[in-house]
Amino acid sequence: SQTIHQWPATLVQPVGSPLSLECTVEGTSNPNLYWYRQAAGRGLQLLFYSVGIGQISSEVPQNLSASRPQDRQFILSSKKLLLSDSGFYLCAWSVSGSNNYGYTFGSGTRLTVV
């Protein structure tokens, strides 16, 4: 069966420090991968999605970047964190090439920038 792993679960980082959040999927190949952010009291904001290795689409101009170095690995990064980067980050995957599936989410990373 397919599983998605996301880590770390919580992270406290100072302003100006770098960031790397990792997400991996098991049990499927060529998934669509997504990074979302939830700010406190707000809905889901799509940050990046990827339909294949090295293919990244950015939805919102920001201080963050994403990479997909392997088929089932999706990394969210920043060179210098801002206070506004605080939030709950969610990775998700879906079956490629079909609308008949929803997303499966990881358990999320709570990032606090101090």
Added chain:
Amino acid sequence: AQSVTQPDIHITVSEGASLELRCNYSYGATPYLFWYVQSPGQGLQLLLKYFSGDTLVQGIKGFEAEFKRSQSSFNLRKPSVHWSDAAEYFCAVRSNYQLIWGAGTKLIIKP
């Protein structure tokens, strides 16, 4: 443009009472619709989905939703809520590679 509206930011119901969470969508073609639930500090879990066929779909945890094309709605219902249903609920419509999300409805359960 595609959009999803969840008009209620918060809903409070008593334990054991019935529940209906509203969702309206704007989408040009046949919609693929989803309801997700998020417990505090957790990821999102799929409750149910609609693609075609029977407009009343059953999901996990005793939830169901009814697709009404004439009203562009996909409301989520449960006949009797339990305290463990307290969470945030998101409605979404699939558009190409992406899900278009509603803003969510927070469900509060009164004892």
